[in-house]
Amino acid sequence: MPASVLLTRDTRARTVTLTSLDADAAPQDVAVVDDDAVPDAVARLEAADHPRWVWDDTRRWYPALLAAGVRVERCHDLRLCQTILRHAASATGARLQSAPPGPLDAPPPDAPAEHEPDLFDALRDTTTPSDRPDPGDATPDDLLAALRDQLDAVAGSTRPGRLRLLLAAESGGALLAAEMQHDGLPWDPVRHDELLTALLGPRPVGGGRPRRLEELVATIRELLSDPRLNPDSQPHLLAALRRQGFSLGSTSKWEVRELDHPVVEPLLEYKRLSRLLSANGWAWLDAWVHDGRFRPAYVVGGVVTGRWATDGGGALQLPASLRGAARADPGWRLVVADASQLEPRVLAAMSGDRAMAEAARGSDLYQRIADAGTVPTRKDAKYALLGAIYGATTGTAGMLMPRLTRAYPQAVALVEAAARAGERGEPVSTWLGRTSPPGSAAFLDRLGAAGAEGADPDDVRDARRRARDRGRFTRNFVVQGTAAEWALCWLASLRRRLRGIGDGRAHLVFFLHDEVVVHSPAADADEVAQAVRDAADEAGRLLFGSAPVEFALDLAVVESYADA
CATH class of the missing domain: 1.20.1060 (Taq DNA Polymerase; Chain T, domain 4)
Known part of the structure; x- marks a missing residue:
């Protein structure tokens, strides 16, 4: 039984090579089939062995399989994994990181540009063009070598378990993005x-x-x-x-x-x-x-923190005023779930701050912070906590920061350490190991020049402003990126659970950072809702083990998205 199957295409011969691999990525069997026979070959192997499919880019392979009615359980997306491992600080020293760029490499999506005044441009959800490098006609040997380099990078990393989870979640997200585009959100x-x-x-x-x-x-x-x-x-x-x-x-x-x-x-x-x-x-x-379907074109990992972007259609910005057009089919329901205050809860779990974890018990973390007397009102709690995550130093958030620091010292210390690293031009990493771009050579040169004796005061002010901007970016990177990882694990767990409910027809149709929509037969909706909750609990355990942080959900079973 193969552990994995590598797919490679010869466009000139119009054939596809299927190479069965064992657990050590050593070839076992090789089969060559015509292009039009690929869906049947994949369907047979999937039904018999449930292998992990290895291919250069899910977007090149999976849509055609879906159109032929073939779905797979697992994959390893070499392009997405290459992007993560190229920059992962926990895999520093891996051969992959020093190798010259190849066909699997793409520019880091929306990487922050030091010359821009606002580095949060790198975090915004803008439409991403579909002009990434094409792996082309890479041979089986080429892609097998790339896979081995990636596996070696993980095995030799300082946190292999976390990196493996991140690569599996990222690749699973690519499968789900293609499935949601194929199935579509019901739209009237x-x-x-x-x-x-x-x-x-x-x-x-x-x-x-x-x-x-x-x-x-x-x-x-x-x-x-x-x-x-x-x-x-x-x-x-x-x-x-x-x-x-x-x-x-x-x-x-x-x-x-x-x-x-x-x-x-x-x-x-x-x-x-x-x-x-x-x-x-x-x-x-x-x-x-x-x-009758809106088919969003998601770009997995399209934002530098790991959040998704869209390749047209604006799926991440559907206005509330039009959500009434998203309506379940007759006899079906929409199960809509929103992870409440996800980023603050992730910060509590990452930092191990027990006081903040206690505040995260229940559906409204901000109200519990106010009830504890840390700040006067719920609104103050929201300003203060989001200010800590996003680096607000003025106004209400700035004035409340000392109170927040006294109440939750470990949580505040985590984001402050990330900010200081960014100000020095250093990269920072998420919980599972996605790593931010380091400061550019120009940025580091400005820092050095500003610190030299006799530096021009204007250059010093400019360098400090850029450093503060970069610090705001890195302090948010570690939290937003880890929240994106939690969401990927939530999606993967839910996708697996849905297959076992009823006749397996319930399916994910929409995803918005910390919100999911499942289209479910009405008779299965309550069981689907419980699966959504269970998947959120599992995502928390996968990332943070027994950390006492509750990932609460706002959940509704509705006929119209607007009613959620």
Whole structure:
């Protein structure tokens, strides 16, 4: 019985080689089949042996298998694992890390650029282009050598158990991302149109703005005394506001909201509805919803922390106002679960801070912090704790940090240590071992120059600002990245459990960082809901063992996503 099966394609010959591997990745048997015979060959081996499938990129192999009705239980995605191991601090010294870049290597997704003023650009969920390097016609020997290098890197690492779990979870996530795109989230286009019409007015014939937006434009023009104003043009809008006596750096809603002028309310409403139209309006409906399904194109590990991104469709930004269009099929239900306050709970588990772990018991960690007298109110607790994770040093969060530090010294010490490492240009790692990019040579040169005798004061201020920005990035990296790992383990456990419920038809259809949606036959919905809870518990144990941290869920069984 093979432990793994390596798949490689010869595009010129239109054949695929299936190489059976034993537990030490030594070849046992080799079979060559035509391209169109691959689904049958994979289905037979999957049913008989349940091997771990090894391939260069899940996105190159799995969609065709799914289209042929073939699903696999496990895989090892060489490209995703290569990206992790190339940079993993726990595998420093591995041959893989010093080898020249090959076809499996891709640029670190959204890696932070030191010249940018805001390193959190690296953490935002932006659409990721699908232009990664293509492994092409790598031979079985090429990919087998890559697999062995990866296994050697894990075995020789300082934390092999954690790295193995991370690679398995990342590869499992790739399978699930492809399955969710294939299956799709049930979506009612008629209801979507009704919701848009209620918010914007009827769909314009021949283009142009819907009625509600045109009404808001007329109001904005009148209030700013500019009959030709185009509110979509930042220069035009800034000029109109300047004539009213306001000097703004941008037309962001944060700056507009601070103005004392009657235009604020209609302008903000215009921005909100205009964004809805452009991101999820009728054009989005035409492009992304087919046969009653929205099929999100996820990019696993598409953000440097390990969070997913999307390759179009905006799955990670579905507005609440349109979630009523996500409706279960007749006789089915949506089981929706949201991990409550995931990042603070992860911080409690990572740091071993027992006082914070105690606060994490129950559904509302922030309220328990306030009830303990650490800070006056729940709102203060949220500001303080998120400020610690994201590096807020001013305002309410900054003022409350001393209280938080006294109450939860180990938790605060963990993120502070990560921040100081980032300020020095050092990489930091998540719980399972995903490692941040180190500071660039230019960044380190600026730090060195700023510390030299006689350094220019402007250079010193610039270097300190960049160091603070990088420290904010690394303090969040360790928490957000570990939360992403918990979510991957949650998904993997839930995917496995769903196969054993009823006739196995319940399936995951949507994922949003710390939220999942399962489409389930109505008769199985309660059992599915329990599986979601059990999977969350298992994810906590897989990462943190017996750490006394509860990963609470907000869970609902509904017909419409909006009702969750």
